[in-house]
Structures are given as structure tokens and as C-alpha cells.
Amino acid sequence: xxxxxxxxxxxxxxxxxxxxxxxxxxxxxxxxxxxxxxxxxxxxxxxxxxxxxxxxxxxxxxxxxxxxxxxxxxxxxxxxxxxxxxxxxxxxxxxxxxxxxxxxxxxxxxxxxxxxxxxxxxxxxxxxxxxxxxxxxxxxxxxxxxxxxxxxxxxxxxxxxxxxxxxxxxxxxxxxxxxxxxxxxxxxxxxxxxxxxxxxxxxxxxxxxxxxxxxxxxxxxxxxxxxxxxxxxxxxxxxxxxxxxxxxxxxxxxxxxxxxxxxxxxxxxxxxxxxxxxxxxxxxxxxxxxxxxxxxxxxxxxxxxxxxxxxxxxxxxxxxxxxxxxxxxxxxxxxxxxxxxxxxxxxxxxxxxxxxxxxxxxxxxxxxxxxxxxxxxxxxxxxxxxxxxxxxxxxxxxxxxxxxxxxxxxxxxxxxxxxxxxxxxxxxxxxxxxxxxxxxxxxxxxxxxxxxxxxxxxxxxxxxxxxxxxxxxxx
Amino acid sequence: xxxxxxxxxxxxxxxxxxxxxxxxxxxxxxxxxxxxxxxxxxxxxxxxxxxxxxxxxxxxxxxxxxxxxxxxxxxxxxxxxxxxxxxxxxxxxxxxxxxxxxxxxxxxxxxxxxxxxxxxxxxxxxxxxxxxxxxxxxxxxxxxxxxxxxxxxxxxxxxxxxxxxxxxxxxxxxxxxxxxxxxxxxxxxxxxxxxxxxxxxxxxxxxxxxxxxxxxxxxxxxxxxxxxxxxxxxxxxxxxxxxxxxxxxxxxxxxxxxxxxxxxxxxxxxxxxxxxxxxxxxxxxxxxxxxxxxxxxxxxxxxxxxxxxxxxxxxxxxxxxxxxxxxxxxxxxxxxxxxxxxxxxxxxxxxxxxxxxxxxxxxxxxxxxxxxxxxxxxxxxxxxxxxxxxxxxxxxxxxxxxxx
Numbered sequence: 064x065x066x067x068x069x070x071x072x073x074x075x076x077x078x079x080x081x082x083x084x085x086x087x088x089x090x091x092x093x094x095x096x097x098x099x100x101x102x103x104x105x106x107x108x109x110x111x112x113x114x115x116x117x118x119x120x121x122x123x124x125x126x127x128x129x130x131x132x133x134x135x136x137x138x139x140x141x142x143x144x145x146x147x148x149x150x151x152x153x154x155x156x157x158x159x160x161x162x163x164x165x166x167x168x169x170x171x172x173x174x175x176x177x178x179x180x181x182x183x184x185x186x187x188x189x190x191x192x193x194x195x196x197x198x199x200x201x202x203x204x205x206x207x208x209x210x211x212x213x214x215x216x217x218x219x220x221x222x223x224x225x226x227x228x229x230x231x232x233x234x235x236x237x238x239x240x241x242x243x244x245x246x247x248x249x250x251x252x253x254x255x256x257x258x259x260x261x262x263x264x265x266x267x268x269x270x271x272x273x274x275x276x277x278x279x280x281x282x283x284x285x286x287x288x289x290x291x292x293x294x295x296x297x298x299x300x301x302x303x304x305x306x307x308x309x310x311x312x313x314x315x316x317x318x319x320x321x322x323x324x325x326x327x328x329x330x331x332x333x334x335x336x337x338x339x340x341x342x343x344x345x346x347x348x349x350x351x352x353x354x355x356x357x358x359x360x361x362x363x364x365x366x367x368x369x370x371x372x373x374x375x376x377x378x379x380x381x382x383x384x385x386x387x388x389x390x391x392x393x394x395x396x397x398x399x400x401x402x403x404x405x406x407x408x409x410x411x412x413x414x415x416x417x418x419x420x421x422x423x424x425x426x427x428x429x430x431x432x433x434x435x436x437x438x439x440x441x442x443x444x445x446x447x448x449x450x451x452x453x454x455x456x457x458x459x460x461x462x463x464x465x466x467x468x469x470x471x472x473x474x475x476x477x478x479x480x481x482x483x484x485x486x487x488x489x490x491x492x493x494x495x496x497x498x499x500x501x502x503x504x505x506x507x508x509x510x511x512x513x514x515x516x517x518x519x520x521x522x523x524x525x526x527x528x529x530x531x532x533x534x535x536x537x538x
Numbered sequence: 539x540x541x542x543x544x545x546x547x548x549x550x551x552x553x554x555x556x557x558x559x560x561x562x563x564x565x566x567x568x569x570x571x572x573x574x575x576x577x578x579x580x581x582x583x584x585x586x587x588x589x590x591x592x593x594x595x596x597x598x599x600x601x602x603x604x605x606x607x608x609x610x611x612x613x614x615x616x617x618x619x620x621x622x623x624x625x626x627x628x629x630x631x632x633x634x635x636x637x638x639x640x641x642x643x644x645x646x647x648x649x650x651x652x653x654x655x656x657x658x659x660x661x662x663x664x665x666x667x668x669x670x671x672x673x674x675x676x677x678x679x680x681x682x683x684x685x686x687x688x689x690x691x692x693x694x695x696x697x698x699x700x701x702x703x704x705x706x707x708x709x710x711x712x713x714x715x716x717x718x719x720x721x722x723x724x725x726x727x728x729x730x731x732x733x734x735x736x737x738x739x740x741x742x743x744x745x746x747x748x749x750x751x752x753x754x755x756x757x758x759x760x761x762x763x764x765x766x767x768x769x770x771x772x773x774x775x776x777x778x779x780x781x782x783x784x785x786x787x788x789x790x791x792x793x794x795x796x797x798x799x800x801x802x803x804x805x806x807x808x809x810x811x812x813x814x815x816x817x818x819x820x821x822x823x824x825x826x827x828x829x830x831x832x833x834x835x836x837x838x839x840x841x842x843x844x845x846x847x848x849x850x851x852x853x854x855x856x857x858x859x860x861x862x863x864x865x866x867x868x869x870x871x872x873x874x875x876x877x878x879x880x881x882x883x884x885x886x887x888x889x890x891x892x893x894x895x896x897x898x899x900x901x902x903x904x905x906x907x908x909x910x911x912x913x914x915x916x917x918x919x920x921x922x923x924x925x926x927x928x929x930x931x932x933x934x935x936x937x938x939x940x941x942x
Binding site for chain 1: 558562565570573574593594601604605607608611612614737764765768770771773803804808809893920926927934
């Protein structure tokens with residue numbers, strides 16, 4: 064009797080998990096196919112003539128590039144110099160020093176000849192007190208805001224208050240931006256300024272690439288498999304998922320490393336939320352919520368072409384910390400806006416992308432772990448035949464391989480920035496190999512992140528140890 | 539070009555984009571549906587005949603399709619690369635043949651039949667060689683080749699291509715621009731009326747347009763999304779004077795707000811002094827966005843005496859944007875007698891206006907500097923700080939105009 068009941072319960076759980084796997088993989092696959100069509104149709108780069116015309120145009124809207132920074136003394140000189148060398152006719156760089164305990168401010172002052180400015184913060188967002196605003200005496204538009212430590216979101220909000228442009232680009236201080244990044248990102252806004260309130264961009268992995276003068280010169284795969292696995296993950300997320308979601312105007316996250324926002328929209332929404340570690344996701348969900356509640360037409364766009372390059376963790380320990388933090392951020396954002404879940408008032412966001420993130424991204428790792436646990440238990444108690452378990456495992460891994468190779472080929476057919484030959488094959492190997500161990504490890508860490516979120520662990524800046532970019536001669 | 543009622547370019551583009559998105563979602567759903575239908579088909583017709591357990595059979599069918607798709611993707615990647623290489627090899631072989639036919643045609647021989655055949659078999663090579671030849675010839679020969687392009691249906695094809703992707707658009711417009719006006723002009727004009735080829739077509743037409751056509755193009759550009767205006771702003775700048783003498787005053791007096799703002803932005807972008815008295819009236823417009831734009835143009839409209847009172851009045855405006863625009867213009871024009879009005883702005887409760895006023899005083903010469911010196915000792919510490927900053931800037935020769 065008890066044995067029969069146990070079998071039934073096991074059967075129900077196992078069926079539910081198989082159905083879940085089917086649903087998640089179908090959704091991923093749908094988004095990848097959608098991304099393929101969308102990239103071909105909507106994400107073509109500017110022609111060279113259009114690019115030249117826009118770069119020389121006096122009608123390009125002003126952009127403030129807000130760069131929050133904390134204890135970046137080693138790299139701040141190069142990263143700010145690289146931000147000041149972007150191809151755009153009308154922009155300023157606002158570096159926000161979030162109470163660094165190192166020499167960040169001194170180095171910036173010496174390098175860019177900063178003087179104390181009486182510039183006023185025109186924004187209304189509440190932040191930790193600003194100690195002093197500096198401007199550069201050089202012929203560059205650089206503003207440095209020195210404030211008390213309040214976290215990354217607080218630093219961005221302070222930058223928003225001080226920024227003078229109608230458009231804000233939020234950029235991580237340790238990232239590199241394609242030189243044409245600004246004008247490509249501003250394009251959706253210029254096409255539809257009334258509706259577009261934010262534009263997300265692609266973040267790609269710089270590990271292994273050659274860097275000179277703050278720009279990625281040659282794109283290569285990394286010699287580290289761990290970095291390549293993360294490259295594939297980034298491709299899958301940015302070229303697959305986000306392109307697909309943006310087509311339906313249901314993009315739920317704009318990476319904190321690279322996003323363009325309309326300043327008035329951000330200020331109206333209350334700026335970035337310092338009480339969550341997933342401030343980049345939370346603010347986008349909040350923008351959706353606000354604009355859907357107001358019933359005003361809006362669009363949160365996404366551009367696949369310009370890229371921001373970031374260094375991914377080299378060690379498992381740092382990667383674990385990062386993934387746990389990301390998972391906590393997702394869980395916090397989902398919980399805060401849970402009223403949107405399956406709420407038809409919020410349209411495609413409430414009925415598709417929010418449930419997708421809540422069920423597949425937030426709870427997904429826990430369900431996947433449960434699936435592994437049940438399979439092991441089923442094998443131990445002989446409720447499931449080993450060959451059946453193996454088959455379902457192969458199907459699940461096969462789908463992972465399919466999605467990873469699709470993401471890689473999506474890159475090859477559309478954006479096409481990886482060189483051919485040896486690097487393509489190495490990435491192809493990574494696309495297959497990451498499904499054996501790496502993916503499962505990520506799942507485990509994400510479950511840990513979820514548990515931390517449930518325990519209410521507080522956020523931090525999420526600083527990571529960096530090895531620096533592979534700088535080539537001439538830089 | 540006929541004038542049509544103005545509808546928001548944003549909303550029009552949005553509607554088109556929504557339909558395109560729906561179509562793309564539909565296509566993706568069809569592909570996913572097709573994949574699952576294949577899985578079902580293999581399950582029913584192949585696997586279930588050998589394996590009776592339905593879930594197991596489905597799983598195996600699923601696995602087969604997965605590996606099939608992965609294999610197809612990898613093969614497609616290799617095939618596409620090889621096809622591209624083969625195309626390059628084919629072009630190397632056929633281009634001299636096409637050149638020979640085109641030269642013979644220009645020499646008076648009848649090669650239409652051969653060229654028609656090449657149009658079917660090597661369309662891209664024929665187009666490229668034809669355009670190359672068109673660039674090298676002029677006069678009667680140019681007209682003859684343009685006529686050939688029409689006869690071979692290339693103009694129609696290029697017009698269609700120009701409404702597609704960026705690369706096709708760039709190439710199609712480049713091709714159309716090489717044709718004689720009678721052969722390619724109509725197609726370019728049609729493209730200049732609507733996105734997505736609008737900006738590129740306008741850029742081809744603007745340098746050669748007659749004054750009447752230029753006015754029509756300008757009106758179409760004002761109604762287009764800001765992206766189009768940004769792209770053509772510099773091309774139109776060469777015709778700024780003729781536009782300022784004709785169509786711009788007409789637009790400004792017609793009062794269609796979206797068009798007026800677009801026209802004012804365009805003139806501001808040109809940064810050229812033009813005689814536009816119609817702007818003065820707009821400095822008192824009921825819409826503050828128009829008022830501020832008109833005021834921002836004050837230093838450029840060559841009617842200084844008439845603009846000065848409007849600028850001084852605008853410093854007391856209730857809208858911050860208007861006040862800031864007035865202050866900026868006062869600084870750029872170094873307006874005589876403005877120090878008193880600017881000084882009043884320095885005590886505004888709005889930090890932005892107050893600081894801007896202090897910076898403007900720095901650009902008003904000795905009269906402004908005297909006021910600033912008096913402000914350093916004022917009880918209002920924020921005004922004192924800004925006054926000190928403004929004077930420091932004057933001393934280091936850092937013009938405050940960059941702020942404006």
C-alpha cells in the first residue's frame with residue numbers, strides 16, 4: 064500500500080518535472096528562433112554612410128555617461144580615458160566615486176586636472192550626501208562626483224542627479240565599450256523618441272581578446288575553458304533571450320554594465336533601488352510596471368550590435384559569489400513586483416516575461432535540482448529504470464547543447480564578431496562541453512543564491528578580483 | 539510632393555513595428571511548431587512501432603530531432619561559408635564577360651539578349667558592373683546605360699531592395715544615384731517620402747534638388763522621425779539660406795507645433811546666422827518648448843535689436859527651460875544691458891537657473907564681473923559659491939559657453 068502510494072507520488076513529481084523541462088526548453092528554443100528572425104530583420108548595423116552622417120550630425124541628443132566606481136584606483140585612469148574617447152558628438156562622462164577608500168579620486172584629479180565645481184545637482188533622487196563635484200579643466204566633458212559610500216544603485220542615482228543630458232548611459236567602470244557604442248544605442252530613441260524609455264545593449268566577454276587604447280582590437284576565445292563557458296552563456300542570454308524578449312517589448316533586464324535610459328523616465332520611476340543587489344533588473348521591471356499602470360505607450364528596446372566588454376571571473380570561487388548575487392537579485396526583483404505575475408493588466412510582461420523569470424529563472428534551478436534528486440532516489444529505490452533515467456538525462460543535455468550551438472551560430476550568422484577557424488571550433492567545443500558539469504554547477508550555486516535571498520542576505524557592490532585586459536603592443 | 543495631414547511619425551513607425559514584430563513572432567512560432575510536429579511524426583511513424591512505451595518513444599524521437607537540428611546547423615554553417623567562397627570565384631570569372639557586353643553595347647552593338655540572360659543568371663555581378671560602368675561614363679552613354687537598367691528591371695528591383703536591410707539599402711541607393719535623373723529620380727523621390735530608405739534617399743537628392751523640390755524634401759524631413767533629421771541635417775545646411783528665405787518662415791507661421799519644433803531644432807543644428815524674423819514672434823508662443831527653442835536661436839537670427847527685449851522678458855518666464863534658454867542666448871550674444879535681469883535670475887530659488895545666471899554674468903564683460911564680485915559677499919552661500927566659480931573660470935579663460 065505504502066509502496067504503491069510512494070510510486071504514485073514519485074510518478075506525479077517526475078511527470079511534473081519532465082513537463083517543466085519541456086516547457087522551459089520549448090521557451091528557450093522559441094526565444095532563440097525568435098532572436099534569429101529578429102536579428103536578421105531589426106538589428107542590422109548602420110551603414111558606413113549613415114554612421115558618418117550621424118557622427119557629424121548637430122542634432123544628436125546629448126548623453127551623460129554615468130560611471131559608478133568604487134576602489135578602482137588601478138584601472139580608473141584607463142577606463143575614464145577610454146570613456147572620453149567614444150565616437151559621439153555630444154556627451155559628457157559623469158564618474159561617481161562611491162566613497163572609495165583608495166586613491167581613485169586623487170588619480171582622477173591628477174590625470175584629468177579636476178577642479179572643484181559649484182555645479183548643482185538638478186535631479187531629485189535622494190542619495191547619500193555628495194561631498195564635492197569636480198570638473199576637468201582639460202577640453203573634455205568630465206564630471207567627477209565624490210560622495211559617501213551608499214552602494215552601486217545610490218552612486219548611479221547621484222550621477223543621475225548631477226547629469227545634465229536628457230539621456231543617461233549607465234556603464235560599469237571596469238568595462239570597455241565599443242567606440243561606436245553610444246550612437247548605436249541611441250538609434251532606437253531617435254527612431255521613436257516618444258515611446259522609447261530605455262535601450263539595453265549586449266555585454267560580451269573580453270577574456271582572451273586583445274585590447275589596445277581601451278578598445279577591443281581582436282576578438283578571440285579564451286585559453287580558459289571557464290571563460291569560454293561563460294562566453295557561451297552570455298551569447299545565449301544576450302543574443303537569444305534578450306533579443307527575443309525585446310521584440311515583444313517584454314525585456315525585463317538591462318545589464319547594469321551597459322544601458323541607456325531616458326533621464327526623465329528614470330527620475331519619474333524613482334531611480335535605481337539601493338536595497339537590492341539586482342538593481343539593474345529591478346529598475347527595468349519598475350519601468351514596465353509604471354508605464355503599464357499609466358497606460359502610456361512605451362518601448363524598452365534592445366540593440367545587439369554595440370557591445371560592452373567585460374572580464375568574467377577566472378576562478379570558481381568568484382564565479383560562485385557572482386552567480387549567487389545574480390540569483391539573489393532576480394529573486395528580490397521578482398518578489399518586490401510579485402503583483403505583476405500573471406496579471407493581465409501588465410500585458411505581455413505580466414503574462415509572459417514575468418512568469419518566465421519567476422518560474423524558469425528564479426525557481427528553475429531549485430526545480431532542476433529537485434529533478435536530479437528525484438532521479439537519484441528513483442534509481443536507488445528502483446522506481447525508475449537506469450536506461451530511462453539515462454535517456455532523459457541525454458535529452459536534457461541534448462537540449463542544452465542545441466541551445467548553446469544555436470546561440471553560437473546565431474552569432475556567426477548575424478553579428479559575426481568571432482573570427483573563423485580555431486577560435487570558432489574552440490567555442491563550439493565549449494558550447495557542447497559546458498552542458499557536462501558546468502551547467503549543473505551553476506544550477507547548484509543559483510539554488511544557494513535563492514536560499515540566501517530567502518534568508519534576506521543584504522547586498523554589496525559585488526566587486527571581483529580582476530586580472531586585467533590582455534593589452535597588445537601600441538596601447 | 540503633396541502635403542498631407544501630419545500624424546506623429548513615432549506612432550506611425552510604432553504601428554508598423556508592432557505588425558512586423560507580430561509577424562516575426564508568428565514565424566518563430568511556426569518554426570517551433572514545425573520542430574514539434576516532426577518529433578510527433580517520428581514518434582508515431584517510426585519509434586513507437588519499435589518501442590511501445592509512449593514517453594520513452596517520444597523522448598527518443600525528441601533526441602533524434604535535437605541531433606538532427608544540431609547537425610543541420612553545423613552543416614549549414616559550413617555550406618554557407620563555401621557558397622560565399624564559390625560566389626566570389628564565380629564573380630571573378632563572369633565580370634570580364636559582362637564588361638565586354640557592356641562595352642559592345644555602348645559601341646552600338648545589340649547585346650540586350652545576352653545581358654538579359656546575364657540578368658537572370660548573374661544578377662548581382664551584372665548590377666555591380668553596370669554601376670561601375672555608369673560611374674565611368676557620362677552624357678549620352680550614361681543615359682543609354684540608365685535606360686538599360688530600366689529595361690532590365692533593375693530600377694524596380696533596387697527600389698524594392700532599398701526598403702529592406704541596411705546593406706541592401708545602402709547598395710540600392712548607391713546604384714540609383716548613379717542613374718540619369720529621368721531613370722532613377724522617380725524611384726528616389728518615392729523612397730524619400732517614407733522610412734526606411736528616407737534618410738539615405740534624401741541625402742542623394744538634396745545636393746541636386748531644385749528649390750521647389752528642396753522645400754518639399756525639407757517638409758518631408760520635418761515630419762520624419764528625429765533619426766532622419768539627424769542624418770540629413772548637415773546635407774541641408776548647404777541650402778540653409780534658400781530654405782530660410784522660403785519654406786522655413788512658411789512652416790513657422792503655419793503653427794503646426796511638431797513641425798515648428800523640428801524646424802527650430804534644424805536651424806539650431808546648422809549653427810548659421812540666418813535672417814528669420816518669424817522666430818521673434820515664437821519667443822512669446824504659448825508652448826514653452828517652442829518658446830525655449832526660439833530663444834535658443836536668438837543669437838543666430840540676424841535681427842538682434844528685435845530679439846533683445848524678448849530675451850530680457852523671458853528671463854522672468856515661469857518655465858525653467860525658457861529661462862535657461864534666455865540666459866544662454868544672453869551669454870552667447872553678450873547682450874548689452876542684460877546684467878540687471880541676469881542678476882535677478884541669480885537669486886532664483888532654482889539652483890540650475892541661479893548657477894547659470896552666475897556663469898552668464900561671467901560672460902557679460904566688466905559689467906557682469908562687477909555684479910559677480912558683489913555676489914561673492916552675499917549672504918546666500920550658494921550664489922556666493924557660483925559667483926566665485928564664475929569669476930575663477932573667467933580668470934582661467936574657461937568660457938562658460940560650453941555650458942550652454
